[in-house]
Amino acid sequence: MKGAQLLYSGKAKSIYRGETPNRLIMEFRDDITAFDGTKKNVLSEKGAFNCCVSAFLFELLEREGIRTHYLGRLDRTTMLVKALTMIPLEVVVRNRAAGSIVRNFSFTEGQILNPPVIVIDLKDDSRHDPMLNDDLILALKLVTPDELVELKEIALAINGTLSEFLDGQGILLVDLKLEFGRAEGEITLGDEISMDSMRLWDKETGRSMDKDVYRFDKGDVMGTYRAVARRITGGRCEV
Numbered sequence: 001m002k003g004a005q006l007l008y009s010g011k012a013k014s015i016y017r018g019e020t021p022n023r024l025i026m027e028f029r030d031d032i033t034a035f036d037g038t039k040k041n042v043l044s045e046k047g048a049f050n051c052c053v054s055a056f057l058f059e060l061l062e063r064e065g066i067r068t069h070y071l072g073r074l075d076r077t078t079m080l081v082k083a084l085t086m087i088p089l090e091v092v093v094r095n096r097a098a099g100s101i102v103r104n105f106s107f108t109e110g111q112i113l114n115p116p117v118i119v120i121d122l123k124d125d126s127r128h129d130p131m132l133n134d135d136l137i138l139a140l141k142l143v144t145p146d147e148l149v150e151l152k153e154i155a156l157a158i159n160g161t162l163s164e165f166l167d168g169q170g171i172l173l174v175d176l177k178l179e180f181g182r183a184e185g186e187i188t189l190g191d192e193i194s195m196d197s198m199r200l201w202d203k204e205t206g207r208s209m210d211k212d213v214y215r216f217d218k219g220d221v222m223g224t225y226r227a228v229a230r231r232i233t234g235g236r237c238e239v
């Protein structure tokens with residue numbers, strides 16, 4: 001990012017100061033990591049696919065009246081976003097059991113969770129993102145009681161909108177991870193919505209179409225990202 005001041009660099013994205021106050025530039029890099037960053041690679045064009053899919057889904061959510069930080073795409077790997085004061089929570093909505101809740105509890109892989117199950121983890125790599133409960137979230141003063149109710153309502157609304165949309169593309173939204181912040185006091189969706197943060201299964205074959213392909217060496221990661229980006233956006237993310 002030529003000339004822009006780097007404010008923060010995470011495992012797969014970097015944040016730069018925008019040209020106007022309260023605006024930031026979010027860059028999606030080609031880095032991919034798993035298992036608390038212990039597995040790492042660089043996959044060419046991964047940033048462009050995730051940026052494009054995230055932009056497409058943020059636009060979809062905005063049309064549904066959900067407040068997001070997204071303001072527009074700048075180029076293949078960057079978007080302009082509202083500056084948020086981030087809340088260090090990972091809000092995971094689960095429609096089917098997979099991943100950590102199958103490891104941690106007596107669910108079977110693929111078990112339907114209806115109503116969807118919300119699991120909230122602390123966003124803190126040094127503590128391995130431990131699972132929280134409402135009392136802990138409030139005792140840690142991460143949000144107010146009203147905000148906690150609102151966070152869950154918004155997370156379920158996002159999950160409903162995206163589940164329905166993806167179902168129409170032949171994709172099962174197994175779970176997704178959301179991160180929120182505050183802008184002018186309003187709870188606002190931040191971060192990304194991409195193949196890195198959703199668990200997606202092909203409805204017909206049950207095959208993984210997300211970062212699990214990378215995590216568990218299930219096949220061609222970029223081939224999968226390219227194919228799922230094409231399906232989600234109707235070909236608008238060709239790289």
Ligand code: 5GP
Nearest residue numbers: 092098099100101175176177196197198199
């Ligand atoms: P699990 O808790 O089963 O590992 O993950 C649940 C969902 O949240 C999956 O879709 C997974 O990709 C997403 N997720 C959980 N933790 C992280 C994280 O630290 N980064 C990203 N990008 N996604 C995460």
